[in-house]
Amino acid sequence: MKNIKQIVTLVIGLTTAFSCKKDDIDLKQAEGYIVGFDPCTINHHYRIGYVIITADLKDTLITYNLSDNTYKMPASVMCSTSDTIYKIPEGYFSNFRNSAYFPKSVQYEFKIKLVFTKANENEMVFNVCTHDINQADFNNAKQVIIKSATK
Amino acid sequence: MKKKSITFITVLLSFLVIMGFTQINKAKFYYAYNEKIYLNELDNKLIVRYKQNKGFDKKRISLYSELSGKLIVWKDDSTCVITFSANEKVLFKGKLQTQVDVKSCNPVYAINTGLEMGTTDEFLVKFNENVSLKDIQKLHKKYDVEVVKTTDLYQLIKVPAGSDALEIANSYQESGLARFSQPNFICEMELHQVIPNDPYFANQFALNNTGQVFTDGHSGTIDADIDAPEAWSITQGNSNITIAVLDQGLTSDHPDLPNTRQVRLNGSNFADGDPNNPSPTGNGNHGNACAGTIGAAQNNNQGISGVAPNCKIMPVRIFNSDGSGITPQRLADAITFARQNGAQIISNSWGYNSDNPNLQPVIRDAIIAATTQGRNGLGCIVVFSAGNNIENNGFVHFPSNVNVSGVLTVGASDRYDLKAYYSPLGNPSSSNNQLIDIVAPSHRAYSCQIATETFEGWAIDIPDNAGYNPVHENDCGSLPGIGTILPNAGTGYLSYTGRFGGTSYSCPQVAGVAALVLSINPNLSQQQVFDILTSTADKVGGYSYTNGFCNELGYGRLNACHAISKAVTTIASIVGSTLICSSSSATFSVNNLPSVCTISWACSNNLQKLSSSGNTAVFISTDNGTGWVQPNLISCDGSQYPIPAYHVLVGTQKPGPITIGFDFPPGRITAQVTRIPSATTYKWYLDGVLKYTTPNAKAVFQRLQDDYDHVYYIDVATINACGVSDISHAEVSAPSGYNAFSIYPNPATDNITIAISSPESTDSASLIAATQAARFILTNSYTIRILDNFGSLKASLKRSGETVTIPVSNLRNGIYIVEINDGKKVYRQQLVIKR
Numbered sequence: 001m002k003n004i005k006q007i008v009t010l011v012i013g014l015t016t017a018f019s020c021k022k023d024d025i026d027l028k029q030a031e032g033y034i035v036g037f038d039p040c041t042i043n044h045h046y047r048i049g050y051v052i053i054t055a056d057l058k059d060t061l062i063t064y065n066l067s068d069n070t071y072k073m074p075a076s077v078m079c080s081t082s083d084t085i086y087k088i089p090e091g092y093f094s095n096f097r098n099s100a101y102f103p104k105s106v107q108y109e110f111k112i113k114l115v116f117t118k119a120n121e122n123e124m125v126f127n128v129c130t131h132d133i134n135q136a137d138f139n140n141a142k143q144v145i146i147k148s149a150t151k
Numbered sequence: 152m153k154k155k156s157i158t159f160i161t162v163l164l165s166f167l168v169i170m171g172f173t174q175i176n177k178a179k180f181y182y183a184y185n186e187k188i189y190l191n192e193l194d195n196k197l198i199v200r201y202k203q204n205k206g207f208d209k210k211r212i213s214l215y216s217e218l219s220g221k222l223i224v225w226k227d228d229s230t231c232v233i234t235f236s237a238n239e240k241v242l243f244k245g246k247l248q249t250q251v252d253v254k255s256c257n258p259v260y261a262i263n264t265g266l267e268m269g270t271t272d273e274f275l276v277k278f279n280e281n282v283s284l285k286d287i288q289k290l291h292k293k294y295d296v297e298v299v300k301t302t303d304l305y306q307l308i309k310v311p312a313g314s315d316a317l318e319i320a321n322s323y324q325e326s327g328l329a330r331f332s333q334p335n336f337i338c339e340m341e342l343h344q345v346i347p348n349d350p351y352f353a354n355q356f357a358l359n360n361t362g363q364v365f366t367d368g369h370s371g372t373i374d375a376d377i378d379a380p381e382a383w384s385i386t387q388g389n390s391n392i393t394i395a396v397l398d399q400g401l402t403s404d405h406p407d408l409p410n411t412r413q414v415r416l417n418g419s420n421f422a423d424g425d426p427n428n429p430s431p432t433g434n435g436n437h438g439n440a441c442a443g444t445i446g447a448a449q450n451n452n453q454g455i456s457g458v459a460p461n462c463k464i465m466p467v468r469i470f471n472s473d474g475s476g477i478t479p480q481r482l483a484d485a486i487t488f489a490r491q492n493g494a495q496i497i498s499n500s501w502g503y504n505s506d507n508p509n510l511q512p513v514i515r516d517a518i519i520a521a522t523t524q525g526r527n528g529l530g531c532i533v534v535f536s537a538g539n540n541i542e543n544n545g546f547v548h549f550p551s552n553v554n555v556s557g558v559l560t561v562g563a564s565d566r567y568d569l570k571a572y573y574s575p576l577g578n579p580s581s582s583n584n585q586l587i588d589i590v591a592p593s594h595r596a597y598s599c600q601i602a603t604e605t606f607e608g609w610a611i612d613i614p615d616n617a618g619y620n621p622v623h624e625n626d627c628g629s630l631p632g633i634g635t636i637l638p639n640a641g642t643g644y645l646s647y648t649g650r651f652g653g654t655s656y657s658c659p660q661v662a663g664v665a666a667l668v669l670s671i672n673p674n675l676s677q678q679q680v681f682d683i684l685t686s687t688a689d690k691v692g693g694y695s696y697t698n699g700f701c702n703e704l705g706y707g708r709l710n711a712c713h714a715i716s717k718a719v720t721t722i723a724s725i726v727g728s729t730l731i732c733s734s735s736s737a738t739f740s741v742n743n744l745p746s747v748c749t750i751s752w753a754c755s756n757n758l759q760k761l762s763s764s765g766n767t768a769v770f771i772s773t774d775n776g777t778g779w780v781q782p783n784l785i786s787c788d789g790s791q792y793p794i795p796a797y798h799v800l801v802g803t804q805k806p807g808p809i810t811i812g813f814d815f816p817p818g819r820i821t822a823q824v825t826r827i828p829s830a831t832t833y834k835w836y837l838d839g840v841l842k843y844t845t846p847n848a849k850a851v852f853q854r855l856q857d858d859y860d861h862v863y864y865i866d867v868a869t870i871n872a873c874g875v876s877d878i879s880h881a882e883v884s885a886p887s888g889y890n891a892f893s894i895y896p897n898p899a900t901d902n903i904t905i906a907i908s909s910p911e912s913t914d915s916a917s918l919i920a921a922t923q924a925a926r927f928i929l930t931n932s933y934t935i936r937i938l939d940n941f942g943s944l945k946a947s948l949k950r951s952g953e954t955v956t957i958p959v960s961n962l963r964n965g966i967y968i969v970e971i972n973d974g975k976k977v978y979r980q981q982l983v984i985k986r
Contacts, residue, residue: 042474094623099599126503128476130437131536132653134597135504
């Protein structure tokens with residue numbers, strides 16, 4: 001009996017250990033500011049490729065993909081979408097060849113709280129870009145997929 | 152009264168004559184050998200030489216010397232020419248001469264052609280050969296001069312402070328001791344360059360940097376450019392050369408790039424919209440800017456000038472209307488399209504934000520196909536911009552970093568010939584091919600990097616559209632104001648922009664120069680073009696170049712003039728005689744030379760150049776042997792590029808070492824020298840006696856009988872159009888004695904065969920005849936005798952022919968002597984009978 005109990009325990013233990021987790025995605029949270037965008041995607045409908053810097057200024061994230069179709073990242077006022085969490089004045093994007101960042105004066109205007117995952121190799125996005133654009137802001141940035149975002 | 156008047160007039164006339172004579176005497180001149188070259192003193196220029204090196208103090212000179220606003224052109228770190236307004240020169244000369252750091256202050260002259268020649272405190276003298284050292288020293292002492300330098304060509308002499316180097320130089324010439332004596336003039340070398348009339352060309356510092364103020368009040372370093380005007384003096388490109396520009400498209404019939412100079416093909420739009428229309432949309436001017444940088448029309452009184460203004464542009468559109476790029480597959484298709492439709496060069500000012508050299512294999516393979524299969528196997532020249540980022544020294548973007556031989560990775564230099572702030576720093580230790588090959592000038596930095604900097608490259612823009620004209624947000628820096636239009640004046644100014652930059656602007660410059668190179672020689676392979684561009688780049692910036700390479704600028708800053716000059720050397724060929732004699736001169740000329748190119752000639756020590764003119768030169772020999780003549784192409788800026796040397800035979804040709812062999816054929820000495828092309832005849836001597844006069848470089852001599860330890864002396868001379876050469880001599884000992892006949896078998900039992908050695912020359916008929924005559928034994932009739940050990944005759948026979956068999960069965964075992972007597976001489980050998 002004792003043996004049976006041990007075997008059952010072992011089976012349960014092994015099953016638990018080797019079974020697929022339903023949700024093994026490493027979700028992370030961050031709080032920070034939308035400070036810029038990928039200039040190579042300047043004309044994209046939703047201005048994808050936002051640069052987000054965490055509030056503690058220790059991390060920089062870039063997001064191209066959204067997992068939730070009902071959610072829209074901030075868009076320029078030029079874009080007609082109505083459900084974005086921010087409307088960012090078009091002029092903030094106008095220096096794109098020089099810098100990926102919004103004007104310094106509004107760098108902390110677009111606060112955002114995120115739940116995200118780090119993009120794996122297949123999910124990473126590399127955009128073709130003309131080489132008059134300054135791309136220095138992207139060198140060490142992490143690409144992430146946002147699961148949810150609030151102001 | 153009348154008498155007084157006559158006297159007065161006479162005195163007056165005399166005075167005027169004397170004054171006139173005095174004036175004539177005061178006319179300045181210098182001696183070109185013994186010819187007087189008259190000089191006109193300029194009334195608005197002075198040449199000033201300072202005591203110290205002013206390399207780091209040039210700006211201050213204009214302040215403390217009260218020279219503010221005066222044009223000061225530095226000739227070296229201590230010498231400058233200052234231009235004044237009328238009537239100021241005398242005043243300033245006085246002031247300058249009192250300054251403690253001014254060494255000399257001299258006038259600038261001009262000869263009758265207008266060439267300005269400044270004098271300093273130095274002159275050059277070459278004394279006649281027969282002048283003694285004592286006389287020279289006496290002359291030096293008389294004028295209290297200092298000898299600065301002595302070479303085979305000249306002595307550089309410095310005159311004392313306050314003395315006139317021109318006058319002293321003339322005195323040396325007039326002494327009769329000097330071959331020449333001239334001031335060490337400072338004058339401008341004439342540059343062969345083409346300055347186009349395109350109004351914005353003055354702002355194209357990348358193509359021609361004169362230190363001009365061009366954009367936002369900026370000015371750079373003189374000559375920190377690609378020397379385009381100098382290159383244009385040789386070629387502005389050939390319309391057979393087409394450069395594909397893979398980008399945002401090119402405006403149809405742009406005023407500075409008409410469709411006659413575009414290759415607009417159906418299917419060349421790989422992005423959205425009409426697949427047959429490669430025109431840009433919206434404000435997407437990047438493609439125009441790149442295409443115009445390569446091919447904008449020259450001398451059309453409008454806009455800018457392209458680097459290769461006579462070549463053609465094939466626009467291939469690869470960016471969608473929203474600015475996004477097309478898929479990797481479509482990009483590969485676009486590269487293939489350019490290759491298959493005859494583009495010799497493919498210019499790519501785009502890339503991915505990744506340093507992985509294999510990021511998109513399909514693109515890499517398309518590049519490989521272009522570089523190997525394009526141009527019927529010569530390979531398309533593929534040029535990529537490196538990308539712009541400096542954080543952590545930045546990185547070279549894909550596809551610019553593909554590991555494909557000959558692909559040019561282009562970084563950016565700036566108006567000072569320094570690495571542009573954003574241009575990636577090469578990293579040789581990276582496994583991701585993080586190397587820059589070459590750079591070309593572009594803007595210095597983004598305003599976020601240096602606040603006072605922004606785009607400053609001049610290019611074409613989308614006509615009547617915002618394009619790149621208006622400046623947008625400028626929060627990062629202080630220049631320029633939002634909305635500023637550049638240019639804001641001139642014919643069709645909205646069709647042009649002064650706001651282009653990044654490595655995007657550098658890449659098409661390299662593509663343009665590659666087009667000029669192919670215009671000179673369309674048969675160069677893509678690797679050869681790569682080598683020409685990189686090997687002729689200027690090693691600027693003060694960086695540490697190792698084997699001609701540095702991490703900042705790769706092989707250096709592009710130089711169109713040098714690249715084209717080197718390309719010319721690949722097509723230039725020398726025509727002339729292969730033999731030069733002292734008795735008559737030989738003329739050489741360089742073919743396939745562009746008309747503006749000039750040549751200087753070098754030659755081997757045994758040749759002397761008599762004259763040269765244009766692309767020809769005349770030489771005569773001064774000694775015998777082999778030699779060479781080599782034209783050096785004098786490049787647009789005076790530097791020289793060697794054309795491969797032409798090897799010639801000079802004078803009579805002494806044969807090389809004699810190769811000697813024995814007994815092949817038997818009994819013969821074979822002597823041979825390397826054949827000399829110009830030699831018509833060889834004279835062969837054996838032991839001092841002329842044996843043969845023959846066209847052969849080989850001779851066969853008969854060995855002497857019993858020649859063991861004999862030393863043979865063999866000599867040979869050649870005869871060519873210049874005469875009889877010196878003799879080449881060889882001495883050789885016979886390796887072993889040689890017999891005129893052989894006996895076999897030996898030892899023998901019943902019969903012996905005697906073989907008379909016969910000539911077996913494979914050489915010419917005359918040589919065979921000669922060796923027949925030298926046969927040892929005359930074979931038409933001879934006597935054979937066999938003698939025993941005691942000299943008793945055992946057999947005697949008369950025979951003829953080269954072999955004879957004799958029965959010896961009657962002879963007992965023992966040692967015998969076989970004698971052959973041909974009536975002239977007796978030859979002997981030992982025979983052993985042993986049964």
